[in-house]
Amino acid sequence: MNQRVLLVNPWIYDFSAYDFWLKPIGLLFLANSLRKQGFEVRFLDLVDNSSLPLEIKAHLKKRADGRGKFYAEEVSKPAPLKSIPRRFKRYGVPPKIAEQIIQQIPSPSAIFLGTTMTYWCYGYRETIRFLREKFPKIPIIAGGLYVTICAEHSRNNLGADFYCAGDYEQNLKPILKELFGFEAELLSPEALKLPLELYSKLEYGIVLTGRGCPYHCKYCLSSKLHPKLKRKPVEMVIDEIIWQGKELGLQNIAFYDDALLLEPEKHILKILEGVVKEKVKLKFHTPNGLHLKPMSQELANLMKRAGFETIRFGLETQDPIRQKELGEKAQLEDLERALGYLKNAGYEPSQIGVYLLAGLPGQTAVEVERDIRAVKKLGARPYLSEYSPIPGTELWEKSLKTARYPIEEPLFQNCSLLPCAHPSLTPQKLTELKALCRD
Numbered sequence: 001m002n003q004r005v006l007l008v009n010p011w012i013y014d015f016s017a018y019d020f021w022l023k024p025i026g027l028l029f030l031a032n033s034l035r036k037q038g039f040e041v042r043f044l045d046l047v048d049n050s051s052l053p054l055e056i057k058a059h060l061k062k063r064a065d066g067r068g069k070f071y072a073e074e075v076s077k078p079a080p081l082k083s084i085p086r087r088f089k090r091y092g093v094p095p096k097i098a099e100q101i102i103q104q105i106p107s108p109s110a111i112f113l114g115t116t117m118t119y120w121c122y123g124y125r126e127t128i129r130f131l132r133e134k135f136p137k138i139p140i141i142a143g144g145l146y147v148t149i150c151a152e153h154s155r156n157n158l159g160a161d162f163y164c165a166g167d168y169e170q171n172l173k174p175i176l177k178e179l180f181g182f183e184a185e186l187l188s189p190e191a192l193k194l195p196l197e198l199y200s201k202l203e204y205g206i207v208l209t210g211r212g213c214p215y216h217c218k219y220c221l222s223s224k225l226h227p228k229l230k231r232k233p234v235e236m237v238i239d240e241i242i243w244q245g246k247e248l249g250l251q252n253i254a255f256y257d258d259a260l261l262l263e264p265e266k267h268i269l270k271i272l273e274g275v276v277k278e279k280v281k282l283k284f285h286t287p288n289g290l291h292l293k294p295m296s297q298e299l300a301n302l303m304k305r306a307g308f309e310t311i312r313f314g315l316e317t318q319d320p321i322r323q324k325e326l327g328e329k330a331q332l333e334d335l336e337r338a339l340g341y342l343k344n345a346g347y348e349p350s351q352i353g354v355y356l357l358a359g360l361p362g363q364t365a366v367e368v369e370r371d372i373r374a375v376k377k378l379g380a381r382p383y384l385s386e387y388s389p390i391p392g393t394e395l396w397e398k399s400l401k402t403a404r405y406p407i408e409e410p411l412f413q414n415c416s417l418l419p420c421a422h423p424s425l426t427p428q429k430l431t432e433l434k435a436l437c438r439d
């Protein structure tokens with residue numbers, strides 16, 4: 001069996017987007033899983049800068065740690081967003097260049113499109129429209145988070161031929177059977193390496209050591225999608241990190257886990273010991289926010305020795321009542337304790353980032369300011385994450401009641417619109433609060 005398939009990471013259409021170590025991790029795992037079943041896999045990442053002409057790339061600022069700007073072009077807004085007085089853009093490779101790339105790709109037997117944020121749904125649709133023009137007779141299968149969370153909307157909006165909600169390792173099998181006539185054995189991400197070699201050039205590596213989270217924060221879907229932690233064997237994680245460092249020559253690696261530090265003795269401590277032993281010079285980044293409670297002096301020391309550079313914790317709020325309401329994942333004392341360990345390990349508290357939520361239903365600007373000041377008082381650097389309402393979370397019903405926009409439409413679930421914010425948290429106020437974080 002040698003069927004050729006094309007996996008596509010779609011364009012992003014949004015008011016703003018930034019490459020914060022952003023790679024289509026689910027689609028990459030699927031690529032490897034399909035390869036192991038004998039499929040010939042072609043991969044097209046429409047937001048990857050490496051296929052841009054040099055004269056465009058030269059203007060896109062990249063940081064030494066791999067983060068940077070996507071190429072963007074202004075486009076007209078979809079009808080529901082017409083009244084929003086902001087510029088709307090398509091992030092990624094311009095269609096003309098995408099066309100040239102596609103001309104080099106032999107016609108596949110099927111196309112798989114990965115989705116993530118619900119409010120990027122317009123970009124998914126535009127990408128499918130583009131692919132249809134190029135490959136009119138080829139079946140398109142859409143999967144990923146948006147297809148899982150917004151089942152009805154995605155089916156009405158995208159124009160794909162098949163929809164795979166939930167985990168591909170279970171739910172893609174019947175679709176593959178229908179298309180290719182055989183029972184595929186799709187390995188899960190916990191049994192696979194990320195096939196980063198599918199990229200011709202990379203600025204950074206990424207690693208996912210496990211999925212799921214046992215906490216139940218009311219604004220988050222992680223525990224609903226994967227209530228139990230599923231993890232890759234420690235040895236596999238170490239090998240993958242070393243492979244990215246030594247074979248792919250990458251110096252910066254971002255962890256994608258939701259619960260990297262939980263049960264540290266079984267997992268992260270062993271991983272970091274293994275990495276330190278290999279003596280590969282790497283810098284690690286944790287854009288997803290780490291749990292505070294598992295921090296210990298031993299863990300902080302190992303993080304320093306292994307090369308953790310961007311450390312971000314998820315506190316979300318220091319207000320004890322709101323913390324309790326949201327799921328009690330951490331308190332301010334946990335942050336204070338963690339900062340103490342990290343300071344002993346050699347970090348300056350100002351190197352440690354702390355995520356705080358802004359724009360929760362009923363959360364005033366004054367409350368957000370109190371959160372910022374409390375984190376700053378401990379010496380850490382607060383970062384505001386604007387709240388994005390997600391269907392299926394426990395906070396969804398409350399979000400519907402307080403929303404400024406009709407958030408049943410995924411385009412309005414965009415966190416940058418502050419869709420559920422208290423009237424006191426205006427865009428202007430948010431800008432001031434972000435400045436306060438930086439001061």
Ligand code: SF4
Pocket residue numbers: 213214215216217220221222223258259314327329
């Ligand atoms: S701890 Fe983090 S990943 Fe887990 S449920 Fe809460 S927000 Fe989600």
